[in-house]
Structure formats: structure tokens, C-alpha cells
Amino acid sequence: MTQLNTNELDPLLIAESWMLDGRDVAIATVVETWGSAPRPVGSHLVIDEKGNFEGSVSGGCVEGSVISEAMDVLTSGEPRLLEFGVADETAWQVGLSCGGHIKVYVERLG
Amino acid sequence: MDPYCLKKLNIERRARRAALLLTDLGDGRDRVIKEGDPVAGELGEVIAKAFLSGQSGVVEVDGRSFFLNVHLPPPRLVVIGAVHISQALVPMARVAGYDMEIIDPRTAFATPERFSDVRLFTEWPQDVLKTHPLDAYTAVAAVTHDPKIDDYALEAALKAGCFYVGALGSRKTHAKRVERLQAVGLSDESIATIHAPIGLNIGAASPAEIAVAVLAEIIEAFRARSLRMPQTLEKTA
Incomplete structure (x- = not known):
């Protein structure tokens, strides 16, 4: 459930204010999780064209990768569905060290 | 998007x-x-x-x-009465994820010393609720057992469709309360949804234990909201 009592940290309110400031905004959303996942389905990470971000889709494990994908999505305008899980070689680079598996939908605002 | x-x-x-x-x-x-x-x-x-x-x-x-x-809006808890039970409820409600507010016009009870880290209104419920309305994602617990303070808030809570409405007081106190609420035109059906005596029956004795019983009852009501859904569906049908 979304908590609205900490407005400054609410990604969707931040996305709206960034949009009103004329910034290009991408929204990443956790749409599916399996096993142990640090952030529940529905969690958001919002990213602007300079790579500034707020919110989270994991415990910091895959944010870097989501942000770089978001840059491409901002350019192309085409949404992407990303999948992250533990892969042996990449577990400590891009992947969830907790053993979980998540799908993240990345789209451009507007 | x-x-x-x-x-x-x-x-x-x-x-x-x-x-x-x-x-x-x-x-x-x-x-x-x-x-x-x-x-x-x-x-x-x-x-x-x-x-x-x-x-x-x-x-x-x-x-x-x-x-x-x-x-879904975050659940909120409005407590009528700045009493001992309310003091115990403050940290418990926070841990359970409820935004809590207290309304009590009695300045002797509603002091910042007793309630330093919760939103406190030292005003009558009828004044606070005018600018600060109740809604379906709010629980109301009336714990002053003073009709002058509790009754209006209970009436407002039932009319707003609050997912939980509870009132402190013995069965005898509640029977009199029911008569007063009937007198202001509330239906028996609506009045019957008030949880009274307040709190799950866990044999709570101290104010802190009563606070646990009340919070547990609120959580139960929130998780069982399906019971009020048929009405919502009927409305749109």
C-alpha cells in the first residue's frame, strides 16, 4: 500500500512535479516478483533525463541497470519490460543477491 | 504513462x-x-x-x-479522547502503520506533554471534523465515554462509512448511547456496526492492554473490509 504521509519521498508525486518543471521523466514499476524480493509489486523508481532518481525497485541491487535502460526509453519512447534474477556470473553486478527474481516495467511519462 | x-x-x-x-x-x-x-x-x-x-x-x-x-489510502486512526489508553495507542498505531490523530477539547487531558509525538487537536470533534473529514479508510475509536464529546464523532463516523467505529463503555453505557444515536435519526443497522464494548475480548485490564485489544480489532476490521464491499457494488450496479 502506498503511504502518502511522506510526500517528499513519494515517487509518483515527484514524477508529477518533475514533469511540471519541464523535465523528461521515466517511470519504472515492479510488476512481478518471485521468491525473496526487497520491494513489493507496484513500487516505483522515477528517473529524469540527467539520471536523477527517486524511489526504488529493489534494495539498490538493480537500480543502476534500470536507470541506464530508462535513458534509452526516454530517447525511444518505447516501454521495456526488464527481468532480473540471480545469474551466477552477474549476481554481484546486476542481479539480486537475495535470490529473488523481479520484472520491472520502464516507460516514458508522456 | x-x-x-x-x-x-x-x-x-x-x-x-x-x-x-x-x-x-x-x-x-x-x-x-x-x-x-x-x-x-x-x-x-x-x-x-x-x-x-x-x-x-x-x-x-x-x-x-x-x-x-x-x-489504497493509508489507513488512519482518529481517537476521540486524550486519555491513558490513547497514550498507549500512539506508539502501537505507529508500528502498525496507522497515521493517528487525537481529538479532545479538554485542555487538562490534551496536553503536549502527554502527547508529544502525535497530531493532537484540543478542540471539539464537531469543529475538527468540519475541516478534517472522516472517510472509509479511517477508523474512529471514541474513548472518553462522555456523550458530549463522543456522540457527535460516532455519528459522523457512521455517516462517513468509516471501516471501524468503536466506543468505550460498559454494555449499560452503550445501551444509553444507542438510544441517543437513535434519537438523532441513525438506523439500528448502522448503530449495530459500532464495536462496543471496545476491543477484542482478550481480557485486557490495563490501559496498554486495552490499546492492544482496540488496535487488534481495528486491524481485523480493515482486513475484513470485503464485508462492506457488497454495498459499494450495489451502488454502482
């Missing part, structure tokens, strides 16, 4: 109304659906269930993949 959808969704969230963002994962189109908006077919059923459970997720309907992101 459509900028218009984001604005519309945030308006609903700021106003503490339940809303859902439906995204077609195939073409990326989205739309905002408010609780009670009619949606036909299988998708409508899935949406109604999502509002009940508060669970977001991907659903397959008619060979298409949709993501439903459910935004």
Missing part, C-alpha cells in the same frame, strides 16, 4: 480515495479507474478483487497482459 493519468491518479491519492492504474503491457496504454467505476466483464471482476485485497499484479484477460497498480 499518460501525463493526464498521472495527474488524475495523484489527485485521487492526495484526496485519500482508492484508485487503480491499469496498464496494457502490450501497447503501454494506461487508464485510471476509481473505486466503484463500472468496468465490464472479466477485467471488471479482477479490478473489484484488486480493490478489496489491495494487491497489485499482472493479469491475463482476453489474451492481453495488464498490470494493475492498486493505490
Whole structure:
């Protein structure tokens, strides 16, 4: 459930204010999780064209990768569905060290 | 995401109304659906269930993949009465994830010393609730057992469809309260939804134990909100 009592940290309110400031905004959303996942389905990470971000889709494990994908999505305008899980070689680079598996939908605002 | 959808969704969230963002994962189109908006077919059923459970997720309907992101307002607890039980409730409610507020016009009770880290209104409920209305995602616990303070708040809570309305007092005290609420025109059905005596029956004796019983009863009511859903569905039918 979304908590609205900490407005400054609410990604969707931040996305709206960034949009009103004329910034290009991408929204990443956790749409599916399996096993142990640090952030529940529905969690958001919002990213602007300079790579500034707020919110989270994991415990910091895959944010870097989501942000770089978001840059491409901002350019192309085409949404992407990303999948992250533990892969042996990449577990400590891009992947969830907790053993979980998540799908993240990345789209451009507007 | 459509900028218009984001604005519309945030308006609903700021106003503490339940809303859902439906995204077609195939073409990326989205739309905002408010609780009670009619949606036909299988998708409508899935949406109604999502509002009940508060669970977001991907659903397959008619060979298409949709993501439903459910935004329910955070549950709130309004306590009428700045008494000992309320003091014990402050830290408990916070841990359970409830935004808590206390209303009590009695300045001797409602002091900042006794209630340093909670929103406290040292005013009559009728004055506070005018500018600060109750809603379906709010629980009201009236614990002053003074009719002058509790009664108006109970009436307002029943009319606002609060998911939980509880009132402190013995069965005898409550019987008199029922008569007064009938006298202001509330239906017996509505009055019967008041939890009184307040709190789950766990044999609570101390103020802190009563606070546990009250909070547990509130959590039970919130998780069982399905019971009030048939009315919502009827309204839209």
C-alpha cells in the first residue's frame, strides 16, 4: 500500500512535479516478483533525463541497470519490460543477491 | 504513462480515495479507474478483487497482459479522547502503520506533554471534523465515554462509512448511547456496526492492554473490509 504521509519521498508525486518543471521523466514499476524480493509489486523508481532518481525497485541491487535502460526509453519512447534474477556470473553486478527474481516495467511519462 | 493519468491518479491519492492504474503491457496504454467505476466483464471482476485485497499484479484477460497498480489510502486512526489508553495507542498505531490523530477539547487531558509525538487537536470533534473529514479508510475509536464529546464523532463516523467505529463503555453505557444515536435519526443497522464494548475480548485490564485489544480489532476490521464491499457494488450496479 502506498503511504502518502511522506510526500517528499513519494515517487509518483515527484514524477508529477518533475514533469511540471519541464523535465523528461521515466517511470519504472515492479510488476512481478518471485521468491525473496526487497520491494513489493507496484513500487516505483522515477528517473529524469540527467539520471536523477527517486524511489526504488529493489534494495539498490538493480537500480543502476534500470536507470541506464530508462535513458534509452526516454530517447525511444518505447516501454521495456526488464527481468532480473540471480545469474551466477552477474549476481554481484546486476542481479539480486537475495535470490529473488523481479520484472520491472520502464516507460516514458508522456 | 499518460501525463493526464498521472495527474488524475495523484489527485485521487492526495484526496485519500482508492484508485487503480491499469496498464496494457502490450501497447503501454494506461487508464485510471476509481473505486466503484463500472468496468465490464472479466477485467471488471479482477479490478473489484484488486480493490478489496489491495494487491497489485499482472493479469491475463482476453489474451492481453495488464498490470494493475492498486493505490489504497493509508489507513488512519482518529481517537476521540486524550486519555491513558490513547497514550498507549500512539506508539502501537505507529508500528502498525496507522497515521493517528487525537481529538479532545479538554485542555487538562490534551496536553503536549502527554502527547508529544502525535497530531493532537484540543478542540471539539464537531469543529475538527468540519475541516478534517472522516472517510472509509479511517477508523474512529471514541474513548472518553462522555456523550458530549463522543456522540457527535460516532455519528459522523457512521455517516462517513468509516471501516471501524468503536466506543468505550460498559454494555449499560452503550445501551444509553444507542438510544441517543437513535434519537438523532441513525438506523439500528448502522448503530449495530459500532464495536462496543471496545476491543477484542482478550481480557485486557490495563490501559496498554486495552490499546492492544482496540488496535487488534481495528486491524481485523480493515482486513475484513470485503464485508462492506457488497454495498459499494450495489451502488454502482
